[in-house]
Amino acid sequence: MSEVNQPPVSDAQKSRLPQALRQPLLDSSEAAAMLKIHPRTLQRLIHRGKIHAVQVGKLWRFKVSVIEAWMDR
Numbered sequence: 001m002s003e004v005n006q007p008p009v010s011d012a013q014k015s016r017l018p019q020a021l022r023q024p025l026l027d028s029s030e031a032a033a034m035l036k037i038h039p040r041t042l043q044r045l046i047h048r049g050k051i052h053a054v055q056v057g058k059l060w061r062f063k064v065s066v067i068e069a070w071m072d073r
Helices: 009-017 028-035 039-047 064-072
Strands: 025-027 052-058 058-064
Touching: 025 028, 028 039, 028 058, 028 064, 039 058, 058 064
Parallel strands: none
Antiparallel strands: 025 058, 052 058
């Protein structure tokens, strides 16, 4: 079901969502800027399995917590 057909989520409902679902997703340039690397380098890390990302069509999306965890390692 598409998001267009779903009712809006209230603030009370948002607080009941798991933390992983409340995180905004970063695009490749935002995540690369956070890591201070080139976006192409970030894509290489994805393909090598070093950083977890979600592919939406041709685009990659990253959870902030995943990027922060990778930086902490």
